[in-house]
Structure formats: C-alpha cells, structure tokens
Amino acid sequence: xxxxxxxxxxxxxxxxxxxxxxxxxxxxxxxxxxxxxxxxxxxxxxxxxxxxxxxxxxxxxxxxxxxxxxxxxxxxxxxxxxxxxxxxxxxxxxxxxxxxxxxxxxxxxxxxxxxxxxxxxxxxxxxxxxxxxxxxxxxxxxxxxxxxxxxxxxxxxxxxxxxxxxxxxxxxxxxxxxxxxxxxxxxxxxxxxxxxxxxxxx
Amino acid sequence: xxxxxxxxxxxxxxxxxxxxxxxxxxxxxxxxxxxxxxxxxxxxxxxxxxxxxxxxxxxxxxxxxxxxxxxxxxxxxxxxxxxxxxxxxxxxxxxxxxxxxxxxxxxxxxxxxxxxxxxxxxxxxxxxxxxxxxxxxxxxxxxxxxxxxxxxxxxxxxxxxxxxxxxxxxxxxxxxxxxxxxxxxxxxxxxxxxxxxxxxxxxxxxxxxxxxxxxxxxxxxxxxxxxxxxxxxxxxxxxxxxxxxxxxxxxxxxxxxxxxxxxxxxxxxxxxxxxxxxxxxxxxxxxxxxxxxxxxxxxx
Numbered sequence: 001x002x003x004x005x006x007x008x009x010x011x012x013x014x015x016x017x018x019x020x021x022x023x024x025x026x027x028x029x030x031x032x033x034x035x036x037x038x039x040x041x042x043x044x045x046x047x048x049x050x051x052x053x054x055x056x057x058x059x060x061x062x063x064x065x066x067x068x069x070x071x072x073x074x075x076x077x078x079x080x081x082x083x084x085x086x087x088x089x090x091x092x093x094x095x096x097x098x099x100x101x102x103x104x105x106x107x108x109x110x111x112x113x114x115x116x117x118x119x120x121x122x123x124x125x126x127x128x129x130x131x132x133x134x135x136x137x138x139x140x141x142x143x144x145x146x147x148x149x150x151x152x153x154x155x156x157x158x159x160x161x162x163x164x165x166x167x168x169x170x171x172x173x174x175x176x177x178x179x180x181x182x183x184x185x186x187x188x189x190x191x192x193x194x195x196x197x198x199x200x201x202x
Numbered sequence: 203x204x205x206x207x208x209x210x211x212x213x214x215x216x217x218x219x220x221x222x223x224x225x226x227x228x229x230x231x232x233x234x235x236x237x238x239x240x241x242x243x244x245x246x247x248x249x250x251x252x253x254x255x256x257x258x259x260x261x262x263x264x265x266x267x268x269x270x271x272x273x274x275x276x277x278x279x280x281x282x283x284x285x286x287x288x289x290x291x292x293x294x295x296x297x298x299x300x301x302x303x304x305x306x307x308x309x310x311x312x313x314x315x316x317x318x319x320x321x322x323x324x325x326x327x328x329x330x331x332x333x334x335x336x337x338x339x340x341x342x343x344x345x346x347x348x349x350x351x352x353x354x355x356x357x358x359x360x361x362x363x364x365x366x367x368x369x370x371x372x373x374x375x376x377x378x379x380x381x382x383x384x385x386x387x388x389x390x391x392x393x394x395x396x397x398x399x400x401x402x403x404x405x406x407x408x409x410x411x412x413x414x415x416x417x418x419x420x421x422x423x424x425x426x427x428x429x430x431x432x433x434x435x436x437x438x439x440x441x442x443x444x445x446x447x448x449x450x451x452x453x454x455x456x457x458x459x460x461x462x463x464x465x466x467x468x469x470x471x472x473x474x475x476x477x478x479x480x481x482x483x484x485x486x487x488x489x490x491x492x493x494x495x496x497x498x499x500x501x502x
Binding site: 022023026027030031034035038039042043044045046047048050051052055058059062124125127128131146147149150151152153155156171172174175176178179181182185186 | 206208211212215216219221222223224225241244245247248249250251252253254255256257258259262265266267268270271272273298299300301
C-alpha cells in the first residue's frame with residue numbers, strides 16, 4: 001500500500017465528502033485502523049479479538065473520522081486513536097455483556113484527546129511501516145518469532161512449545177530479532193530526519 | 203546497543219508483550235540503567251508498533267467494512283455463478299468472524315441421487331461440525347426436513363445441512379435430530395418441529411457458535427468450590443437417608459438386621475464410596491464388592 005502524506009490524506013477526506021476517491025482513503029487507512037482496533041480490544045479484553053468485532057470497530061471509527069469537520073494534524077494518527085478507543089469501548093461492552101450489565105454496554109469513551117496522542121499514534125504507524133521494511137534483515141526463524149509472538153501476539157510459551165524449542169532459546173531469539181529490527185528502524189528514522197533537515201536548508 | 207543486558211531486556215520485552223495481551227501491568231524501566239534506557243524504550247516502542255498487526259486485512263472484495271461503506275463495485279450480472287455468490291459471501295463472512303475456527307470449502311460436486319432441487323454450494327468445517335450448505339428455494343418445513351433426511355441417508359458424513367435461498371436472506375440449519383420423527387412420551391410419535399428461517403449468516407453462525415467448545419469459560423470455572431459443594435451435598439443426602447433408615451420399623455427379623463446394620467454404619471463409609479466413584483478411583487462394581495465385604499465383616 002502506498003503511504004500518502006498528511007496533506008494527501010486530508011485531501012482524500014475532503015474528497016470523500018464529495019463522493020470521490022472513496023476506496024483510496026479507506027485503503028490508505030484500513031490496515032493501521034485494524035491494527036489499532038485489535039490492540040484496543042486485546043489489551044482490554046485480554047484475549048484474541050474476534051475479527052467480526054474488529055470490523056465493527058473499524059466501521060464505527062472510520063465513520064467518526066470522516067464526520068469530523070476539522071482537518072486533523074495527522075489523519076493516520078487520529079484514525080488509529082479513534083479505532084483504538086472504539087476498540088476499548090467494544091471490549092468493555094463485551095465484558096459488560098458477559099456480566100449482564102446490558103443497560104450500560106453502549107457507553108462511549110469521549111474522543112477529546114491531547115494532540116500529542118495523535119502525533120504519537122502517527123509515529124507508531126510510521127515505525128510499523130519501517131519495521132515491516134526491516135523484516136528482511138532478519139533470519140527466517142527470527143522473522144517467524146516476531147510474526148508469532150509480537151504481530152499475532154501468541155504467548156512465547158505456546159510458540160516455543162509448538163516449535164519444539166526451549167523457552168529460553170525462543171526468548172533469546174525474540175530479543176535478538178527485536179534488537180536487529182530496532183537498529184534498522186532507527187537508521188531509517190535518522191535518514192528521514194536528515195532528509196527533512198536537508199529539505200528545510202535548501 | 204550491543205552492551206545491553208540481553209536477559210534484562212528479554213524480561214522487559216516479555217512483560218510488555220503480556221501487557222499488550224491484557225495479561226499484566228506495563229513494565230517499569232526503573233531497573234534499567236540510565237545508559238540503556240533510551241535503547242530499551244525504543245525496543246518497547248517497536249514492540250508496541252508491531253503488536254496486533256496480524257492477521258492481515260481481508261481482500262477488499264471480502265472486506266465487510268468496505269461493503270458497509272458502499273465501496274465495493276456493483277454486483278455482477280446474474281449469471282449462474284453469481285446466483286450463489288450471496289450464499290458463499292455469507293459463509294465466508296462467518297468464517298472471517300469466527301477466525302480460524304471455521305473453514306469454508308469450495309462448492310462440492312453435484313449430489314448423487316434425486317436432489318435436483320438442492321444445489322450444493324459449500325461445505326463449512328469446524329472442529330466438530332461438517333455442514334453442507336445447499337441452495338434450496340422452499341419455505342415448506344416438512345419438505346425441507348424430508349430433503350434433509352434423504353441427504354443424511356446418502357451423505358452421513360455431514361452433521362447438519364444448511365438450506366438457503368439464493369440471496370441468503372432466508373435459511374435454516376437442520377441437524378439429523380431435527381429431520382426425523384421424535385417420541386413425545388405423553389402423545390407418542392411427533393413429526394419434526396417447525397424450522398426457524400433467518401438470514402444464512404445468522405442461522406449458520408448460531409449453529410457453529412453452539413457447537414464450538416468454550417474453553418475459556420470452562421477454564422474460568424471454580425472447580426474447587428463446585429467439588430466442595432458436591433461433598434457437602436453428598437453428606438446431607440447420606441445423613442438424611444441414614445435418619446430415614448433409623449426411623450423404619452421392619453417386622454421381619456432379617457430386615458431388622460439389615461436396618462440395624464445400615465443404621466450402625468458410619469456415614470463416612472458411604473461418603474468415601476461416593477468420592478471414589480466421583481473421582482474415578484472405583485467403578486460401581488468395585489463399590490458393590492466393598493459393600494459386600496463390609497456386610498460380611500459386620501455379620502461375622
């Protein structure tokens with residue numbers, strides 16, 4: 001997926017209201033929104049989210065994003081923030097439903113937020129994009145370890161048991177893979193900052 | 203970076219992963235040396251950025267959100283293939299909703315036998331269920347159950363048959379039990395009951411959700427408490443029964459002897475038999491043997 005900048009995304013949001021380029025905007029935002037929704041549900045519920053619930057959250061969050069009249073500083077950041085909060089709402093609703101507190105199961109977390117949260121969410125998405133590019137620097141088993149334990153959020157003990165390796169070996173592999181990834185991601189972030197500085201100087 | 207204590211980072215990463223799974227608090231970086239803190243924080247940010255990024259988004263044409271937002275192109279013309287599309291879409295949507303617990307397989311070959319009015323579309327498999335989805339345009343319950351019965355006779359490998367209209371808006375799932383006559387003790391044999399007709403996604407979803415094991419709910423049960431209750435209840439029943447036996451006034455001497463023997467037996471002996479059966483340490487026959495031994499030793 002191409003990675004449009006903030007201005008381009010804000011243009012797409014305006015275009016959406018006029019009925020244009022609708023699929024483009026959705027395609028640019030759906031991956032980070034799904035990830036944020038899943039993160040919000042998982043962290044609150046403490047179990048793997050149902051993909052149907054993720055769909056519901058993304059739909060609500062996407063509608064909330066395009067209904068906002070004020071252009072966000074970072075559309076991706078705001079989209080992720082809304083999706084994560086709606087994910088938390090969904091998880092709380094599920095918990096209340098289980099506890100049969102049905103009357104209160106549609107309470108919503110207010111959307112007011114610190115602008116820094118929006119920037120942090122956008123930074124996290126940028127880091128994710130770089131990390132995906134840097135996955136190539138890992139060995140096959142290291143990549144497998146990160147995909148399972150971090151991206152799919154399997155527990156380390158389940159993953160090592162399924163793979164037939166010791167817990168300690170799996171734990172070391174995850175940490176070394178993360179260190180390698182971090183070095184690569186930091187290099188990319190440094191390069192980006194340097195380019196920005198050079199651009200401003202010219 | 204290479205000087206970082208790998209073990210300590212591993213502990214912190216593990217704690218962060220547990221935190222992201224909702225299984226514990228976020229790690230504190232107080233224990234990390236000042237010189238390492240920036241690198242460790244960057245690794246935790248990386249973990250946070252990568253977490254929950256899998257599974258990948260579904261293809262756009264199967265994306266439920268895109269469909270709800272009206273982003274999918276208009277339906278193809280009503281060709282023979284397109285006729286079964288809503289049914290397959292419903293089945294795939296359900297599969298997507300239930301995660302990896304349900305597999306939808308492509309249309310199977312035509313059914314052998316006289317099933318011209320039932321077009322097989324898909325087979326949905328879960329851990330314990332194999333459901334054949336057929337397109338069948340009929341709203342008659344008796345006709346549908348009769349067709350299900352004939353299908354079960356020729357294809358016994360299916361645990362249920364889902365009958366759906368072409369547009370998947372009217373469907374029902376029939377298990378073998380619901381396709382045959384059943385015995386009502388008060389009135390005798392009764393024909394299969396009324397079927398519930400609803401959209402395919404709901405009918406099929408309810409069927410699979412009922413059949414899927416709820417491991418998380420079972421794991422959350424408090425086994426200790428339940429067993430304590432059982433032990434208490436068993437003691438109550440045994441005491442009541444012993445009191446009832448003590449009150450009896452049999453006339454025949456061998457019955458008086460039996461009454462005296464039972465009334466004089468310690469309640470704990472009965473409770474130990476109950477406990478050994480409950481825990482699987484003894485079978486019913488074993489308990490009968492133990493009771494016989496006790497009787498013999500009591501009468502000798």
